[in-house]
Amino acid sequence: MSIQSTPPAYLQVANRINAAIAAGEYPPGSKLPAEPELAEKYGVSRALINRALGVLQSQGLVIPQRGRGTFVNAIPQIIRNAATRQQRSVREEGRGAFDAELRRLGLTPRSELSQVGQVEAPAQAAELLGLEVGSPVAIRRREMFANDVPVQLASSYIPWDIAEGTPILDQDTGQGGLYSRLSDAGHAPVEFEETIDSRMPTEEEAQFLAMDREQRVYVISRVAYDAEQRPVEVCIHVMPAHQWQLKYRWSAS
Amino acid sequence: MSIQSTPPAYLQVANRINAAIAAGEYPPGSKLPAEPELAEKYGVSRALINRALGVLQSQGLVIPQRGRGTFVNAIPQIIRNAATRQQRSVREEGRGAFDAELRRLGLTPRSELSQVGQVEAPAQAAELLGLEVGSPVAIRRREMFANDVPVQLASSYIPWDIAEGTPILDQDTGQGGLYSRLSDAGHAPVEFEETIDSRMPTEEEAQFLAMDREQRVYVISRVAYDAEQRPVEVCIHVMPAHQWQLKYRWSAS
DNA sequence: CAGTGGTCTAGACCACCAC
DNA sequence: TGGTGGTCTAGACCACTGC
Numbered sequence: 001m002s003i004q005s006t007p008p009a010y011l012q013v014a015n016r017i018n019a020a021i022a023a024g025e026y027p028p029g030s031k032l033p034a035e036p037e038l039a040e041k042y043g044v045s046r047a048l049i050n051r052a053l054g055v056l057q058s059q060g061l062v063i064p065q066r067g068r069g070t071f072v073n074a075i076p077q078i079i080r081n082a083a084t085r086q087q088r089s090v091r092e093e094g095r096g097a098f099d100a101e102l103r104r105l106g107l108t109p110r111s112e113l114s115q116v117g118q119v120e121a122p123a124q125a126a127e128l129l130g131l132e133v134g135s136p137v138a139i140r141r142r143e144m145f146a147n148d149v150p151v152q153l154a155s156s157y158i159p160w161d162i163a164e165g166t167p168i169l170d171q172d173t174g175q176g177g178l179y180s181r182l183s184d185a186g187h188a189p190v191e192f193e194e195t196i197d198s199r200m201p202t203e204e205e206a207q208f209l210a211m212d213r214e215q216r217v218y219v220i221s222r223v224a225y226d227a228e229q230r231p232v233e234v235c236i237h238v239m240p241a242h243q244w245q246l247k248y249r250w251s252a253s
Numbered sequence: 254m255s256i257q258s259t260p261p262a263y264l265q266v267a268n269r270i271n272a273a274i275a276a277g278e279y280p281p282g283s284k285l286p287a288e289p290e291l292a293e294k295y296g297v298s299r300a301l302i303n304r305a306l307g308v309l310q311s312q313g314l315v316i317p318q319r320g321r322g323t324f325v326n327a328i329p330q331i332i333r334n335a336a337t338r339q340q341r342s343v344r345e346e347g348r349g350a351f352d353a354e355l356r357r358l359g360l361t362p363r364s365e366l367s368q369v370g371q372v373e374a375p376a377q378a379a380e381l382l383g384l385e386v387g388s389p390v391a392i393r394r395r396e397m398f399a400n401d402v403p404v405q406l407a408s409s410y411i412p413w414d415i416a417e418g419t420p421i422l423d424q425d426t427g428q429g430g431l432y433s434r435l436s437d438a439g440h441a442p443v444e445f446e447e448t449i450d451s452r453m454p455t456e457e458e459a460q461f462l463a464m465d466r467e468q469r470v471y472v473i474s475r476v477a478y479d480a481e482q483r484p485v486e487v488c489i490h491v492m493p494a495h496q497w498q499l500k501y502r503w504s505a506s
Numbered sequence: 507c508a509g510t511g512g513t514c515t516a517g518a519c520c521a522c523c524a525c
Numbered sequence: 526t527g528g529t530g531g532t533c534t535a536g537a538c539c540a541c542t543g544c
Contacts, residue, residue: 066511067542196499246449250503319530320523
């Protein structure tokens with residue numbers, strides 16, 4: 001028994017445009033014909049073309065820009081390897097694991113520290129750190145770019161009693177980064193747990209990541225534990241799902 | 254600088270319906286008012302209501318059924334803990350890790366073996382196993398349900414020289430399952446790598462998983478390695494992204 | 507100012523379900 | 526047979542871009 005019903009027209013058109021992009025008819029970075037033009041070409045209404053492009057947009061294949069046109073996305077998928085990114089060798093390649101991941105793809109990484117200091121722990125971070133909501137914690141909030149395109153938001157939270165008076169609160173955490181400073185403070189992270197969710201972006205996230213409201217983000221919540229099994233850092237990563245592939249490697253216990 | 258522009262009407266309506274569901278106005282499993290009724294209630298066109306419900310549907314919050322109405326989803330998110338599911342204790346709780354995961358949520362698991370035997374290795378499996386495309390491999394294809402709702406497709410591929418003549422090709426792989434039989438054959442899996450992608454379902458996947466075409470699936474490709482670092486099993490899992498939360502835990506190397 | 511994509515409506519037709 | 530959701534069109538107005 002095969003599938004005999006034909007897909008709706010907007011999906012057929014989406015697939016045909018998709019195929020045209022894959023065939024090189026519209027190379028990465030190039031502009032697609034305007035919607036009225038595509039409507040005529042495929043013999044459908046402009047509304048249907050708009051919907052078909054919405055499908056491709058939600059997959060990150062195409063980027064519409066009001067007043068300018070619709071462009072083929074030029075940023076390839078980035079691989080995030082969770083198991084290796086805490087390793088000293090990877091972190092010291094550049095300024096961090098993120099830098100290494102992007103350079104491997106020939107992309108230019110840029111990372112900006114948008115906030116550093118003391119805040120009251122938000123609910124999720126407090127729970128993962130085993131603290132009361134509102135406890136003082138150190139925050140390090142970063143915004144990351146690939147070829148100046150925003151690709152990730154990351155907020156690290158560290159219990160205040162660990163971070164206080166250390167370079168963790170400096171603009172530059174120095175050689176080896178945050179994890180090396182946690183080690184200096186006697187709380188070297190030795191175990192990690194990450195939880196992955198996929199959801200629609202908030203307004204704020206959509207704005208910074210230049211995302212459509214119907215695309216998806218990965219939310220990765222990482223907890224780093226020291227040798228005493230104490231949670232010493234929580235980091236919440238938010239990134240467009242279509243831009244990333246996630247990889248994990250571990251040994252049987 | 255805050256966000257001053259108001260979101261489009263279809264998103265505002267989606268949020269209001271979302272809030273009504275969260276507030277218990279429409280409990281899990283209940284039927285929403287018909288689209289024309291909602292259109293009148295919110296003072297918008299039926300097309301806009303249809304789009305707003307499409308947003309909620311793509312998040313898995315709501316399940317429209319043609320000819321019957323639109324219902325609030327009653328299946329909660331399932332947590333898949335990759336680090337513990339290979340452990341013998343977890344596997345022996347029920348018939349496998351999947352069973353344990355669901356029972357923990359009070360759901361009734363069901364698993365069906367839909368295919369077992371020899372096939373030519375498809376491209377992705379062959380690459381991950383380090384074999385030529387088309388090499389003979391054993392396949393075990395399973396379909397999994399929660400309360401009789403389909404929630405996952407999984408296909409395991411094992412190199413033929415390992416599987417041949419073992420209970421791996423039986424309907425029932427016996428106590429401890431596939432991994433115990435690999436151990437019996439001298440290829441106990443000791444290391445694992447999983448790669449996660451998020452994409453739109455194929456027609457076939459959408460059909461079996463009863464998904465909308467604009468929802469997303471997680472595709473998890475797992476490779477199990479034995480002590481000689483030989484890949485002894487590849488398993489491709491496909492599951493609706495909104496139904497699952499993924500969890501990984503590992504130690505610093 | 508002309509052209510772009512974003513949104514919304516009114517109206518239509520269809521496939522499907524329950525009665 | 527009437528009500529449901531799924532799709533599609535024609536037409537409109539808007540915000541934004543680049544000339």
